[in-house]
Amino acid sequence: MSGGTGGGRGDGDGRGGTGGKSGADAYRSRPPSDAPPPADEHPSSEFAVPDGIAPPEAVEEDQPTSEFAVPDGVVERVQQEQEGSAFATPATYRTRSSPAAFTPSDGLPKVVLTKDAPWQDRMRAMLRMPVGERPVPEVVQRHDETGPAVPRVLDLTLRIGELLLAGGEGAEDVEAAMFAISRSYGLDRCEPTVTFTLLSITYQPSLVDDPVTANRTVRRRGTDYTRLAAVFRLVHDISTPDTEVSLEEAYRRLAEIRRNRHPFPGWALTVAAGLLAGSASVLVGGGFLVFAAAAVSAMLGDRLAWLCAGRGLPEFYQFVAAATAPAAMGVALSLSPLDVRASAVITGGLFALIPGRALVAGVQDGLTGFYITAAARLLEVGYLVVGIVTGVLSVLYLGIGLGAALTPETALHPVERPEVQLLAAMGLSFCFAVLLQQDRGTVLLVTLNGGVAWSVYGALAPTAGLNPVAATAIAAGLVGLFGQMLSRYQHASALPYITAAIGPLLPGSAIYFALLSMARGQLNAGLASLSKAAALALAIAIGVNLGGEISRLFLRVPSVAGALPVPAFRRRAAKRTRGF
Numbered sequence: 001m002s003g004g005t006g007g008g009r010g011d012g013d014g015r016g017g018t019g020g021k022s023g024a025d026a027y028r029s030r031p032p033s034d035a036p037p038p039a040d041e042h043p044s045s046e047f048a049v050p051d052g053i054a055p056p057e058a059v060e061e062d063q064p065t066s067e068f069a070v071p072d073g074v075v076e077r078v079q080q081e082q083e084g085s086a087f088a089t090p091a092t093y094r095t096r097s098s099p100a101a102f103t104p105s106d107g108l109p110k111v112v113l114t115k116d117a118p119w120q121d122r123m124r125a126m127l128r129m130p131v132g133e134r135p136v137p138e139v140v141q142r143h144d145e146t147g148p149a150v151p152r153v154l155d156l157t158l159r160i161g162e163l164l165l166a167g168g169e170g171a172e173d174v175e176a177a178m179f180a181i182s183r184s185y186g187l188d189r190c191e192p193t194v195t196f197t198l199l200s201i202t203y204q205p206s207l208v209d210d211p212v213t214a215n216r217t218v219r220r221r222g223t224d225y226t227r228l229a230a231v232f233r234l235v236h237d238i239s240t241p242d243t244e245v246s247l248e249e250a251y252r253r254l255a256e257i258r259r260n261r262h263p264f265p266g267w268a269l270t271v272a273a274g275l276l277a278g279s280a281s282v283l284v285g286g287g288f289l290v291f292a293a294a295a296v297s298a299m300l301g302d303r304l305a306w307l308c309a310g311r312g313l314p315e316f317y318q319f320v321a322a323a324t325a326p327a328a329m330g331v332a333l334s335l336s337p338l339d340v341r342a343s344a345v346i347t348g349g350l351f352a353l354i355p356g357r358a359l360v361a362g363v364q365d366g367l368t369g370f371y372i373t374a375a376a377r378l379l380e381v382g383y384l385v386v387g388i389v390t391g392v393l394s395v396l397y398l399g400i401g402l403g404a405a406l407t408p409e410t411a412l413h414p415v416e417r418p419e420v421q422l423l424a425a426m427g428l429s430f431c432f433a434v435l436l437q438q439d440r441g442t443v444l445l446v447t448l449n450g451g452v453a454w455s456v457y458g459a460l461a462p463t464a465g466l467n468p469v470a471a472t473a474i475a476a477g478l479v480g481l482f483g484q485m486l487s488r489y490q491h492a493s494a495l496p497y498i499t500a501a502i503g504p505l506l507p508g509s510a511i512y513f514a515l516l517s518m519a520r521g522q523l524n525a526g527l528a529s530l531s532k533a534a535a536l537a538l539a540i541a542i543g544v545n546l547g548g549e550i551s552r553l554f555l556r557v558p559s560v561a562g563a564l565p566v567p568a569f570r571r572r573a574a575k576r577t578r579g580f
Contacts (some may be wrong), residue, residue, distance in 0.1 A: 017549065045493065066453070085149035123176035123239075150212055152247055154201055157181040158216040159160050159254060160231060161192070161199045164535040166221045167228040168357055168495060173369040174199075177232075178355070180239040185247070223357070224437040225496040230257045236491045262437050266306075269435055274299035276431035276503070277326065281348030282424040283454075284509055289340055293329055294348035301325035301349065316387045319343035322353055323391030331399030342404075343512065346392065355384045356540070357436070357499045363541030389515060425454035425504035432500035442496045445486055449501035453479045457505060469532075472505050473539035473546075479505075482548025488551070498544055507536035 161178045171194040178192035189204045200215035234253050237243040277298030278291040301322035308318045326349020334342035362377030429450025433443045453475045460471035483498035509531035517526035
């Protein structure tokens with residue numbers, strides 16, 4: 001019942017409150033007539049505890065009182081479910097042994113990159129850092145006030161990476177080049193990714209902006225180290241503060257690199273393949289007639305491979321056709337009355353076909369942590385070697401059936417001709433450089449490097465009696481060391497100074513012994529020789545990579561500003577995972 005305004009009375013004991021209060025509200029708010037006025041500490045709400053009832057115990061702060069609290073009896077189950085979650089703290093986590101979760105009070109140490117170090121080492125060091133620890137980029141190339149053109153910079157980066165990867169460059173150097181291009185044009189938060197056939201790069205302007213990703217597929221591969229060196233010069237000029245290269249200028253130079261013709265014509269490559277096989281045959285003990293036969297058979301095999309390529313056949317069948325011609329020449333000479341070492345002719349032809357370039361690149365990618373690319377490269381090498389084996393074995397089976405005098409015991413005998421073999425090794429490296437379409441200014445240097453490799457191998461294996469695998473690894477290590485030093489002096493890729501120099505060390509004779517033993521039904525001996533050939537090939541690849549890593553020890557690396565004589569910051573390891 002409503003009370004009257006201005007203090008009127010209602011029914012019963014209720015009094016009408018001012019302002020139009022209801023009788024019930026007035027009754028609740030009015031104390032008894034014989035009671036003292038209410039104190040401040042006594043509640044006056046309907047939720048108050050009546051007199052005579054004990055108040056509940058105080059709720060502790062660490063006990064939840066919400067309806068979302070976990071009931072008693074199910075705590076252990078919830079904890080087990082939380083431990084199984086991907087966002088739960090592991091059971092083995094300990095706060096005392098955990099790293100610092102926040103930035104230390106004195107801040108992170110400033111990383112200063114030396115300007116005189118090659119761009120490969122600077123970019124590789126930053127790629128191995130976490131994104132948050134990378135130094136702020138110093139924009140090398142200028143752009144307008146609106147900032148860098150992100151799509152054009154990413155496209156230029158992918159095009160340069162495509163030329164490097166198609167030319168046989170290692171995945172780590174391709175990533176370093178792509179990072180150098182994007183960083184020089186002001187794109188700091190970039191993450192390049194390189195696989196055997198796919199290039200991708202992601203740029204995130206900030207933590208709140210959407211990332212921009214672009215990719216490019218490498219469909220064609222070619223061997224042109226002159227083009228590779230030109231791309232390296234372009235990357236060096238873009239990443240150098242002293243040289244200003246705009247986006248338009250970079251695109252123009254890249255188009256010129258693509259349009260440039262090869263330094264050596266097709267007929268020169270055919271002649272170089274023949275001379276390479278002839279030099280290899282002299283290296284394993286052949287004479288002038290063997291040299292001529294090996295050269296002619298290799299040139300014939302090269303023309304057959306070109307014919308298969310012109311018909312669109314895969315590279316596997318091209319290697320089968322190229323390996324058939326030297327084997328056929330060797331079988332024909334063994335059936336003839338001429339006193340010619342036919343096995344040296346076949347071995348020389350194998351030297352011209354072994355994919356040493358892809359082998360070194362594959363092992364190098366594996367050692368630097370690019371396992372997918374390394375597996376793909378080594379699988380490619382395996383297919384090409386199977387093609388060589390197919391071509392040679394098919395002819396050897398036919399020759400043995402015709403009565404050819406081909407036996408492993410009388411195949412090859414070492415001949416002590418140090419001067420002749422040294423000249424043959426240098427000639428082999430020279431022809432290999434021509435086949436790789438190297439710049440003419442680097443042909444002489446790689447020829448000398450190949451002579452050094454054979455001299456070291458000859459001094460260790462035949463003279464000192466060292467194991468051939470160990471001697472090959474040491475010689476290949478020196479090749480990698482000298483090649484890396486020459487490339488850094490020239491600010492170019494190391495491949496033109498290394499790949500052709502390892503030609504004299506390729507396991508051509510071991511592969512021939514394996515194939516000949518298999519053709520004669522001696523499977524155990526063939527597998528043993530094939531294992532030796534694989535060991536020699538791995539020794540070459542690992543030695544080249546180790547020589548390159550040793551050469552970097554003599555170069556300045558990123559260090560902490562104001563550090564002690566022993567820098568606190570060291571180059572991070574290349575391995576992406578730790579095995580656990």
